[in-house]
Amino acid sequence: MTDTQWSHAMRTLAVVSTLLLLSYGxxxxxxxxxxxxxxxxxxxxxxxxxxxxxxxxxxxxxxxxxxxxxxxxxxxxxxxxxxxxxxxxxxxxxxxxxxxxxxxxxxxxxxxxxxxxxxxxxxxxxxxxxxxxxxxxxxxxxxxxxxxxxxxxxxxxxxxxxxxxxxxxxxxxxxxxxxxxxxxxxxxxxxxxxxxxxxxxxxxxxxxxxxxxxxxxxxxxxxxxxxxxxxxxxxxxxxxxxxxxxxxxxxxxxxxxxxxxxxxxxxxxxxxxxxxxxxxxxxxxxxxxxxxxxELDSLAGAVSTLSNAMVKALDTEVGAIKEARQASPVFARDNPRPGDQRFHHVDLKKFATEYQRRTANPAIQQALTAMLAHHQRAVLKTFAGAIRENEGASGLAIYFPAGRNAYVTDIFEEHGYEKDNQQYPVAFVREQQWADFLHAYFARVP
CATH class of the missing domain: 3.40.50.11970 (Rossmann fold)
Structure with a gap:
């Protein structure tokens, strides 16, 4: 290689290196x-x-x-x-x-x-x-x-x-x-x-x-x-x-x-x-x-199994579900002002344990027990301050409005919990059955 060829090759390498650098920032x-x-x-x-x-x-x-x-x-x-x-x-x-x-x-x-x-x-x-x-x-x-x-x-x-x-x-x-x-x-x-x-x-x-x-x-x-x-x-x-x-x-x-x-x-x-x-x-x-x-695939599957069981027995279970949901405090409440409830996230384990106390349905009890076992394996470590710990915060929240009125007036929801939503869809909503349960529940609870 001549000196001229060598110089040209080095300049070419320098240009390529600069372009690669710029392409990442x-x-x-x-x-x-x-x-x-x-x-x-x-x-x-x-x-x-x-x-x-x-x-x-x-x-x-x-x-x-x-x-x-x-x-x-x-x-x-x-x-x-x-x-x-x-x-x-x-x-x-x-x-x-x-x-x-x-x-x-x-x-x-x-x-x-x-x-x-x-x-x-x-x-x-x-x-x-x-x-x-x-x-x-x-x-x-x-x-x-x-x-x-x-x-x-x-x-x-x-x-x-x-x-x-x-x-x-x-x-x-x-x-x-x-x-x-x-x-x-x-x-x-x-x-x-x-x-x-x-x-x-x-x-x-x-x-x-x-x-x-x-x-x-x-x-x-x-x-x-x-x-x-x-x-x-x-x-x-x-x-x-x-x-x-x-x-x-x-x-x-x-x-x-x-x-x-x-x-x-x-x-x-x-x-x-x-x-x-x-x-x-x-x-x-x-x-x-x-x-x-x-553990999330297993946990999500267990939530879907529970969802299907609740939908199947909803005519007789709706009262117990409503009570369990009411006993599950929402997160981010009283913000920015006391009494405000802008969000509808509840602790998954808190809802499940409250529901366990209220249902006698064997299929649902079995689904709840299995879901809670998967939840325990999924949560490696959790911290909750004194108030949130007393309310049952245990590691994972889930979207659960109290009823149809709460859902349809949720200005932040923007159809996110509709399975056919095309605008930035949510994988859990589309692929699992929790949304199906919610809509069946909303049809019965105002």
């Missing part, structure tokens, strides 16, 4: 220049602060920086800011990727990549982050945390109150998480599935976490069951401060060989600690659970 700013060694864990945090949670995003980033990445644990964040809610750290407003280093603030020039404005409600953005993070920071184990507003199998509209994660700047009532104000978009349940399927490309996460409100639902866990071993999420609202990253990441850095179930347990165990230290009983309404996703 913009300008490099101190990105690794050589292939890193394989860590024990890479923790990927898809942190959407392009909304009224911006200040909390920065606070949680700094909690991660209290620990910082090590040779054994990579802490990798894609942070989108809004700039309209806080001027901290020079009020940069685009989207940047960070390898979080100890005591390094989320300043713009600390990023390893600047991406420009990224729509964090676009599944392609999540897919790109997953692919880039796992390729750039290879590890034996991976955790992905989706950080932002959340609302289980749907979304919440703007409420105007402060401090809790279910506030949204939009008026888009659907099953979603990660609400981007600038682009006025969010990730619907089915879009999270799409992003995970494409981004993981046949691989599997060890842990998938939702640091967001109301994601600890059967519907959500069922949607992501094939993509991770464990899911962590809350049945109820989360305060703006979210998870205690400085505590569970410190534990992981000290013990990087920890398995996913132990990491999940540490996340749940550490969650209420900062709230208790600020004010006695301030954790009373908190919930967080770690779910074994390998």
């Amino acid at each position: 913009g300008m490099a700013m101190g990105a690794p220049t050589q292939t890193p060694s394989t860590a024990d864990w890479t923790v990927l945090v898809f942190m959407n602060g392009d909304n009224n949670l911006e200040q909390y995003a920065l606070a949680d980033f700094y909690e991660m920086a209290e620990v910082g990445s090590t040779k054994s644990v990579n802490i990798v964040v894609q942070l989108d800011r809004n700039g309209g809610y806080t001027s901290d750290y020079n009020r940069w407003t685009d989207t940047r990727r960070f390898l979080v280093k100890k005591d390094r603030a989320p300043l713009a020039d600390a990023a390893v990549q600047a991406l420009g404005e990224v729509n964090m409600g676009d599944p392609q953005s999540l897919e790109n982050f997953i692919h880039w993070g796992m390729t750039t920071y290879p590890a034996n184990h991976y955790a992905l945390i989706i950080w932002d507003h959340g609302q289980g199998y749907r979304d919440a509209v703007s409420t105007g109150f402060q401090g809790d994660r279910f506030r949204s700047a939009h008026g888009m009532p659907f099953r979603s998480v990660s609400h981007d104000d600038t682009d006025r978009d969010q990730l619907y349940n089915i879009e999270v599935q799409q992003a995970l399927r494409a981004g993981l490309n046949g691989r599997k996460l060890d842990l998938l976490g939702f640091d967001a409100c109301l994601m600890g639902m059967v519907e959500t866990a069922y949607a992501v069951r094939e993509f991770s071993d464990i899911m962590v999420g809350s049945e109820d609202l989360e305060p703006g401060d979210g998870w205690a990253y400085h505590l569970w990441l410190k534990d992981l850095v000290r013990n990087p060989r920890r398995t996913a179930d132990k990491v999940a347990r540490a996340i749940v165990r550490s969650y209420p600690v900062p709230y208790r230290s600020h004010l006695a009983n301030s954790d009373a309404l908190l919930t967080l659970s770690a779910i074994r996703l390998s």
Whole structure:
């Protein structure tokens, strides 16, 4: 090869390398220049602060920086800011990727990549982050945390109150998480599935976490069951401060060989600690659970078996079902004002145990016993503060309006529990029989 040919080949290689870099996220700013060694864990945090949670995003980033990445644990964040809610750290407003280093603030020039404005409600953005993070920071184990507003199998509209994660700047009532104000978009349940399927490309996460409100639902866990071993999420609202990253990441850095179930347990165990230290009983309404996703097919099947049994005997069972439902408190009630009941999520185990006390039907008793056994195997660890524990919060919620009027006046439902819904359909609704039971029940209960 001549000198001219060699020079041309090197220029061509440089152009190709630049194009590959840009295809996964913009300008490099101190990105690794050589292939890193394989860590024990890479923790990927898809942190959407392009909304009224911006200040909390920065606070949680700094909690991660209290620990910082090590040779054994990579802490990798894609942070989108809004700039309209806080001027901290020079009020940069685009989207940047960070390898979080100890005591390094989320300043713009600390990023390893600047991406420009990224729509964090676009599944392609999540897919790109997953692919880039796992390729750039290879590890034996991976955790992905989706950080932002959340609302289980749907979304919440703007409420105007402060401090809790279910506030949204939009008026888009659907099953979603990660609400981007600038682009006025969010990730619907089915879009999270799409992003995970494409981004993981046949691989599997060890842990998938939702640091967001109301994601600890059967519907959500069922949607992501094939993509991770464990899911962590809350049945109820989360305060703006979210998870205690400085505590569970410190534990992981000290013990990087920890398995996913132990990491999940540490996340749940550490969650209420900062709230208790600020004010006695301030954790009373908190919930967080770690779910074994390998059990979700069996649990969902057991829910369907119970649903079919209830439909078959509904003429004689409707009274007992109604009483059991009335004895099952809904989550996220009294928000934003006392007396408000905007949501219809109840604890699955609480409803089942209340119903067990009220039915003498042998087929239904058998179905309830089987479903509760699957529930016990599915819930790896759960925390509920004093009030929620007393009310029976046990790890997984499910959508269950009290009756037809509650269902048809549910402005957030938007036909999500109709099997023929074509707008961001929910897998659990379409594939299992709980929706069939609900509609049969609604026909008898006003």
